[in-house]
Structure formats: C-alpha cells, structure tokens
Amino acid sequence: MDPLRSAALTSQGVELDPIDESTLVLNMGPQHPSTHGVLRLVLELDGEVIVKVTPHIGYVHTGIEKEGEYQSYLKAVTITDRLDYVSAHINNLAYCLSVERLLGVEPPPRGQVLRVLLAEIQRMASHLVWLGTHALDIGAMTVFFYAFREREKLLDLTEMLSGVRLMPSWIIPGGLRGDIPPGWAERCKAVLDDLPARFDEYEALLDQNPIWCERTQGVGVITAEECYALGVSGPSLRACGVPYDIRKTEPYSGYEQFEFGVPVGEHGDVNDRYRVRMAELRQSREIAKQALERLPDGPVSIDDPKIVPPPRAELDRSMEAVIHHFKLWTEGFAPPPGEAYVPVESPKGELGFYIVSDGSSSPWRMHLRAPSFMNLQALSRMCEGRLVADVVAIIGSLDIVLGEIDR
Amino acid sequence: MEPENATDLRLGGETTAQDTGLLADVEALRSAFPTAVLQTVQHRGSVWVYVPRSLIVEILRFLRDDARTAYRFFSECMCVDYLDVKTSAPLSGRADRFEITYNLVSIKDPRMGTGSGRRLFVKVTVPEQDAVVPSVTSVFPGAAFPEREIFDMFGIHFDGHPDLRRLLMADDWIGHPQRKDYPLGGERVQFPHGTYGPAVGERVVQHPGESFFGKTAGEVE
Numbered sequence: 134m135d136p137l138r139s140a141a142l143t144s145q146g147v148e149l150d151p152i153d154e155s156t157l158v159l160n161m162g163p164q165h166p167s168t169h170g171v172l173r174l175v176l177e178l179d180g181e182v183i184v185k186v187t188p189h190i191g192y193v194h195t196g197i198e199k200e201g202e203y204q205s206y207l208k209a210v211t212i213t214d215r216l217d218y219v220s221a222h223i224n225n226l227a228y229c230l231s232v233e234r235l236l237g238v239e240p241p242p243r244g245q246v247l248r249v250l251l252a253e254i255q256r257m258a259s260h261l262v263w264l265g266t267h268a269l270d271i272g273a274m275t276v277f278f279y280a281f282r283e284r285e286k287l288l289d290l291t292e293m294l295s296g297v298r299l300m301p302s303w304i305i306p307g308g309l310r311g312d313i314p315p316g317w318a319e320r321c322k323a324v325l326d327d328l329p330a331r332f333d334e335y336e337a338l339l340d341q342n343p344i345w346c347e348r349t350q351g352v353g354v355i356t357a358e359e360c361y362a363l364g365v366s367g368p369s370l371r372a373c374g375v376p377y378d379i380r381k382t383e384p385y386s387g388y389e390q391f392e393f394g395v396p397v398g399e400h401g402d403v404n405d406r407y408r409v410r411m412a413e414l415r416q417s418r419e420i421a422k423q424a425l426e427r428l429p430d431g432p433v434s435i436d437d438p439k440i441v442p443p444p445r446a447e448l449d450r451s452m453e454a455v456i457h458h459f460k461l462w463t464e465g466f467a468p469p470p471g472e473a474y475v476p477v478e479s480p481k482g483e484l485g486f487y488i489v490s491d492g493s494s495s496p497w498r499m500h501l502r503a504p505s506f507m508n509l510q511a512l513s514r515m516c517e518g519r520l521v522a523d524v525v526a527i528i529g530s531l532d533i534v535l536g537e538i539d540r
Numbered sequence: 541m542e543p544e545n546a547t548d549l550r551l552g553g554e555t556t557a558q559d560t561g562l563l564a565d566v567e568a569l570r571s572a573f574p575t576a577v578l579q580t581v582q583h584r585g586s587v588w589v590y591v592p593r594s595l596i597v598e599i600l601r602f603l604r605d606d607a608r609t610a611y612r613f614f615s616e617c618m619c620v621d622y623l624d625v626k627t628s629a630p631l632s633g634r635a636d637r638f639e640i641t642y643n644l645v646s647i648k649d650p651r652m653g654t655g656s657g658r659r660l661f662v663k664v665t666v667p668e669q670d671a672v673v674p675s676v677t678s679v680f681p682g683a684a685f686p687e688r689e690i691f692d693m694f695g696i697h698f699d700g701h702p703d704l705r706r707l708l709m710a711d712d713w714i715g716h717p718q719r720k721d722y723p724l725g726g727e728r729v730q731f732p733h734g735t736y737g738p739a740v741g742e743r744v745v746q747h748p749g750e751s752f753f754g755k756t757a758g759e760v761e
Contacts, residue, residue, distance in 0.1 A: 191708035199718055234584055361612045361647060364682035377613070377647055382657045471583050474643065474661070476615075487641070489620050491631060500618045502643065507616060510685050539708060 156184055159521070163192050167270045167525040170535030174512075174524070181520050186513040194539040201499030205465025206232050206306060207442070209499065213486075214300040216501060216537040219262045222255040222291070223479045224537075225304035230385055230475040231486040232306040235468035236440065244308040244433040245387040250424035251291075251303065252386070252477075253417040254321075257328070258287040259480035260414050264335060267407070267529035271348050276338050283331050286324045293317055306466075307441040308434025321425055328418050336411060349404035353515035353527035356401060363514070364507035367482025368413065369531060372398035372405035379478040386477075391420050403530040410532075440466050465494035474502070481505050481532055503537040561658050562587040565646075568608045573599060588641070588661040593673055596642075596664050600679045603644060603660070610654045611644035614680035618643070619690040623668075623720040636665035638696060640673060666696055675701040693718035 162173040171192035177185040197216060201209045213228040214221040226248055233239060240248070265280035288298040294313060295301035303310050339345045355365070357373040370377055376395040380388040396412030398405030434441040438457040447454035470492040476485035482504030489498040508531050515527045559582055566589050570577045576599055579590040591599050603611040619640045622631045630637050642662040648655040666673055675698035676683045687698045688707040695716035698704055706713060712732060715722055729737040 191706075191710075194708040196717065199724075203724065237584070357649065357651075358612075362614060362680050362682055364614045364616060364680070366613075366615075374651060375647065375649055382648065383659065472586075472588070473584070474586065476659075483615060487618055487643075497622075497631075498620045500620075502616045502618070506685060507682060510682055 155179060161524065163189075167528060169266065169528060169533055170538075172509075172528075172533070172535055172538075176516075176521065176524065178521065183516045183519055183521065183524065186516045186524070188509055188512060190509070190535070190538050192539065193535055197540045198499055198501060201496055203495060205494050206468070206496065207461060207465050209496065210305050211300070211302045214302055216503065216540060217259075217479060217481065217484070217505070217534045218299060218536045219534060220255045220259040220480050221300055221302070222251045222304060223259075223477060223484065225302060226252055226386065227475070227477040227479070227484045228486045228488075229304050229306045230477065231473045231488045232468065234473040234475050235471055235488060235490050236306065236466070237469075238307055238435050238437070238440065240308040240435055241432050242387075242429045243312075243431045244435075246424050246428050247309060247313065247433055248304055248386045249388060249391065250321075250421055250428070251294075253421040253424065254287050254290055256417045256480045257414055257421070258284045258291075260410050260417070261287070263410060263480070263529075263532040264414075267526075267532070268339060268345075270525050270529045271345065273339060273342065273345060276335055279331070279334060279338070283328065286327075290317070290321055290324060293320065305434075305441065307437065308432070310442075311444065312433050318425060318428070321421075325418055325422050325425065329415065332411065332414055332418075339407075346404070348523075348526050349407060349530070350402060351400070352403045352519060352523050353530060354400060354402045355511055355515050359514055360401075360511065363510050365482070365511045367479070367504050367508065367532075368406055368409045369482065369508055369511065371396065372409045373401035374399055379476050379483055383476060385475060388420075391423050393420050403526050406530040406532075467492055467494045476502070479504055481534065481537075482508060484537075501537065501540055503540065505531075505533040505535075506538045509533055509538060559585065559587060561656055562660055565603075565609045565611075565656075565658065565660060568606060569599065569603065572602050572606070586659070586661060588663050590663045590665065593664040593666060596662070597674045597676055597679060599662065600642065600644070600676050603662070604679060607654065609646060609660075610656070611646045611660060612649075612655065613645035613647035614682045615643035615645055615659070617641060617676070617683055617686045617690070619666075619694045619696060619718075621694060621718065621720045625721050634665070635667075637668040638666040638671065638694060640664050640666060640690065640696070642676070671696045672699055673697070674699045675704075677701055692716070695719065 157178045159176045159178055161176055162168040163171040173189040175187040175189065176183055197212050200212055210225055210228060213224040216224050261280040261284040265277040268276035291301050292298045294317060295303045355373065357375045360370045360373055366377065374397050376397050378395045381395055393416045396409050396416065398409050442461050443454035443457055448458055468490045470490055472489045474485050474487045476483045483502065484504050485502040487500040487502060488496050491497040512527065512531065516524050566577060566580055566587065573595060576591050576595055577589055578592065581588040603609045617640055619638055621638055622634050623637050624631050644660050644662060646656045646658045648657045664673060673696060675687055678700065685707065687701055688704060690696050691698060691704055692706040692709050693716055709717065714730065731737055
C-alpha cells in the first residue's frame with residue numbers, strides 16, 4: 134500500500150493489513166442525516182459487510198465540564214440544559230440532585246412530585262424525538278410527523294411553565310424556580326389523557342409493518358454481559374432483559390412512591406429497543422398521571438434564601454430579599470467540601486453529575502457521566518457482521534445525542 | 541495516604557444499611573488483596589475506596605468476578621485534577637495531583653441471581669511526574685472511551701490501552717484542557733498544523749470612525 138495512505142489511515146484509528154487489502158474503508162459523516170448530530174464513523178467493510186466501526190467524536194465539544202468549574206453552582210444549571218438538549222429537565226434534575234447531596238438538603242414534597250412530573254413529561258418528549266427520527270431513518274416518514282405533533286404539546290407545557298420550550302433551567306438546587314401557573318395542571322391532564330390513543334397510532338403504523346420488521350428484527354444484537362462491560366445502560370440494556378432502571382435501583386426524588394413497571398426486552402436487537410421505549414412511553418405517562426393526581430400543596434422549594442433565590446415579587450417589598458438575591462447571583466452558595474454522584478434515569482440511560490466541591494462557590498470539578506457517550510461504544514459490537522444500511526437503524530436505536538457525548 | 545488499612549470516616553455521616561453492604565464489599569476486597577485498601581472514605585451513603593495504582597486491573601477483575609461483590613457493570617471512570625494553581629501543589633491533604641475514580645455497579649441480574657445493586661467508587665491517585673495508569677480495558681472494554689478522554693483532557697497515559705488517541709480535542713491539539721493550569725482565556729488561538737492566530741488581546745485596534753470606550757463615533761477624529 135502507498136505509505137502515505139497507510140499513515141493517513143493509521144492516524145484515523147483504522148488498522149489495515151498492508152498486504153491484504155481485502156477491506157474497504159468508508160467514511161460516514163460527520164454531515165450525515167442519520168448520525169443524529171455531528172458524528173463521524175469510519176466503517177471498515179468486507180464487501181458490504183461491516184468488519185469494524187470507529188466512531189470519531191468531539192465535533193461539538195464546547196468544554197461544558199471546564200466551564201462548570203468557573204460558574205457558581207446556581208449559574209451552572211443553565212449549561213446543563215445544553216448537554217442532552219432534548220431532555221433538559223432531566224439534566225437539570227441530575228445536576229441539582231448532586232448539588233443537593235453536597236449541600237445536604239432536599240426539596241419539599243410538592244417540589245419533589247413536580248420534579249417527577251416534569252421529568253416524565255420530558256422523557257416522553259425525548260422518546261418521541263427518538264421515535265420520529267428513528268422511523269424516519271428507516272423510511273417511515275409518517276411517524277415522524279405524528280410523533281412531533283405530540284412532542285409539541287408536551288413542550289408547550291414546558292413553555293407555559295418556564296417561557297421556553299427546550300432550555301427551561303426550571304429545576305434548580307433546592308427545588309424549582311417557581312410553582313406551576315394557573316391552568317397548567319388542567320392542560321397537562323388534557324395532554325396526558327390524549328396520549329395513549331396516540332401511542333396506539335404510532336404502533337399501528339410500525340408494529341405490523343413488514344419493512345419495519347425486516348429492518349429491525351435480529352439487527353444490532355448485543356447481550357447483557359457485553360452491555361455491562363461496555364457500560365451500556367438505559368433502554369439499550371433493558372432490551373437485553375435486565376431490568377436496570379435507576380428509578381427502581383437507586384430511587385431519587387420520591388420515585389419509590391410511584392407505581393410503574395420496568396419494561397424489558399428479550400433479544401437485545403433493534404426491534405426490542407423499539408418495543409422497550411414504546412412501553413416506557415406508556416409507563417412515563419402513568420407516572421406523570423399519578424404525579425398530577427397526588428400533587429401535594431405547599432412550597433416547591435426549600436425555605437433557605439441562602440440557596441434558593443427569592444421570588445421576583447419579594448424583591449419589591451423586602452430589602453433582605455434584595456440582599457439575598459444579590460449575594461446569590463454574584464457570589465452564590467458554597468457547599469462543604471466533598472464529592473457527590475447521584476445518578477438518574479435519563480431517556481438514554483444512566484445520567485449523573487460527579488461534582489467535587491472544595492468548599493468554594495463553584496465546583497472544583499463537574500463531570501458528566503453521559504449515557505450516550507458510553508452507549509456509543511457498543512456501536513461497533515452491534516454493527517459487526519451487518520450491512521451498511523443496518524448502521525443507520527442501529528444508530529437510531531441507540532438514541533444518541535451528540536450534545537452530551539461531546540459536552 | 542496512610543499505609544495502614546484504617547477505615548477513614550473523615551467526612552462523617554451516619555452509617556446506613558447501604559454503607560454496611562459497601563463496607564462488606566471493601567472487606568471482601570481486603571481479604572483477597574491484603575495491601576489493596578489504602579483508605580476508605582464514606583460520605584452520605586457513598587463509599588470511595590483508595591487502592592494502589594499498580595493493582596487496579598487485578599482489583600477490578602476481582603470485584604467483577606467474585607460472587608460476593610459482582611461489580612459487573614462498568615459505569616465509567618473519570619479524573620480530577622487537584623492542583624492548586626496558587627501554590628502549584630495539590631490541594632491540602634492530598635499527596636498526588638490527579639485522582640481517577642472508577643464507578644462500578646453491582647448490577648442486579650434476575651436471570652443469574654447475582655448482584656446487590658450497590659455502587660462503589662474505586663480510586664487511584666496519580667502523581668504528575670509519573671502519570672501512567674494500567675488500562676482496565678482488558679477487564680471492562682467500556683473503559684476505552686473514558687480513558688481516552690482522560691488522556692485527552694488530563695494527559696494521563698494508560699498502559700495497555702488498545703487505541704490511546706485524543707477523543708474530544710483535535711488530533712494535533714497541544715496541551716490538556718481540563719488541567720487546572722491550562723489557560724482559560726487570552727491564549728493564542730490554535731489552528732491546524734501547529735500555526736497560531738493572535739490572542740484576543742492582541743487584536744485591539746482602533747478603526748477610524750468606530751466608537752470605542754467612552755466616546756461616540758462623532759467624537760473620534
């Protein structure tokens with residue numbers, strides 16, 4: 134082989150036997166519609182059969198972990214929205230739980246239940262993005278429009294609450310930024326009541342569809358043991374038959390008080406991951422409905438003005454509130470030195486912020502355990518021996534978000 | 541770091557049932573490797589166990605394979621730089637600059653009946669002068685990406701890693717951005733092939749007619 138070409142390939146992480154040039158190296162991405170962001174894959178092919186997939190990431194690396202070290206704890210909430218940008222509430226929740234463990238505080242019951250409600254609404258919205266784009270990748274275009282129609286209704290709830298659809302930063306250390314506005318609960322109930330019929334619609338479009346079944350059944354198979362060793366969590370692991378769900382194994386925010394099931398698959402293929410997520414949509418809706426019904430009265434945040442900013446109306450009346458507000462936004466609060474890692478079940482898997490405090494008002498280290506980052510490592514294993522067209526189906530079934538992979 | 545196998549509860553907090561199970565796992569580790577447990581830190585329901593850097597592969601393999609512990613799920617590994625840039629020494633009370641944390645879960649597998657559902661943090665410390673750690677990719681292949689990220693961001697080498705290249709930064713990037721002494725602003729902008737553009741501060745030039753601090757456009761000659 135030409136030494137220049139050989140050197141170029143080696144620098145790309147592709148090892149080729151210089152004598153036997155039976156394999157072909159194909160570049161896929163970073164600008165490829167089915168890679169769900171800016172993911173580049175180097176495929177090593179034997180004919181059309183995949184021998185190895187080497188992911189190249191970092192195209193949207195923005196140094197969020199480094200930036201977190203230079204923000205106060207309260208201000209860093211807004212950068213957590215940008216990680217997994219289709220499930221912002223859950224990122225906020227994961228971050229706030231770690232900070233709250235460092236502080237040793239816990240929000241009041243209404244705050245806890247509202248957090249669960251927002252997290253489940255966000256999970257459904259995230260799964261609907263997955264469903265729409267995954268089906269679109271495989272060629273089922275109608276599902277995309279249906280799924281995004283319902284997602285918009287769920288995002289409207291977030292917009293009504295916080296003013297924005299995608300980056301609410303509504304969950305903050307110590308509770309929430311504010312209570313739900315009047316009329317929100319009724320609207321939420323109407324949306325939740327409408328959903329089961331919509332889920333049936335999606336399944337009616339896909340479940341018996343011969344093209345869908347051909348493209349998904351037996352494709353991208355992985356075993357539970359491989360998932361453990363690779364750190365694959367979330368629906369991708371549950372599709373292998375292991376009911377590993379952080380909401381059950383390490384309950385947070387009062388999830389132990391809700392009744393819900395953990396759907397598991399059997400074969401660990403693309404079709405099982407689809408079924409697990411569809412079942413999760415229904416479970417999420419159940420949890421959200423329970424949360425809405427048992428929403429207790431009372432405050433949503435802890436009564437500690439050193440941690441939670443005072444409501445806007447207070448600033449007009451109370452000098453003390455103005456001082457607290459000023460201190461919080463200039464200096465922030467300082468948790469005692471220590472380390473905390475509180476995982477949550479994000480739509481993609483186990484999400485957690487590993488936060489190290491040195492006793493100052495900004496984290497010494499803010500590390501994100503991103504589920505998509507670890508799940509992406511399974512891609513090569515899932516694609517081995519499959520055809521190029523299956524790569525598209527397998528990426529879709531992994532439900533990766535490059536925002537949290539590259540951070 | 542004390543050489544004796546003392547359980548250090550320096551961060552306090554009451555012991556829960558979860559902690560008891562985690563401490564039993566640490567005891568199981570100690571019975572297999574008498575020199576393995578350097579220090580145990582317990583804080584609000586989590587347990588961190590410090591182990592020698594040279595034994596990390598064997599220790600993780602034991603924790604994964606032993607029926608009592610069964611830490612089979614590799615959640616991740618991550619690194620912290622404890623350099624205090626004001627004193628150019630690690631933060632008070634720490635011997636080494638870097639600490640790598642391995643986050644392991646004893647995953648409950650109903651099909652095999654193994655696992656306790658507990659989460660254990662195994663830590664190794666890494667000095668700056670000898671920043672090499674044995675790679676655990678032979679035990680957990682999932683360590684490949686996190687170790688590459690640590691190599692990229694902190695400049696720690698992993699002995700035995702099959703493909704140790706930069707992960708998030710560009711291949712020809714110079715420096716390790718997550719180190720505490722990496723400049724956070726005002727540095728010259730790095731372009732490909734070792735060339736540099738000017739730093740932000742070097743580009744402050746006044747253009748005729750442009751307004752700048754304290755003056756409006758009409759006041760500038």
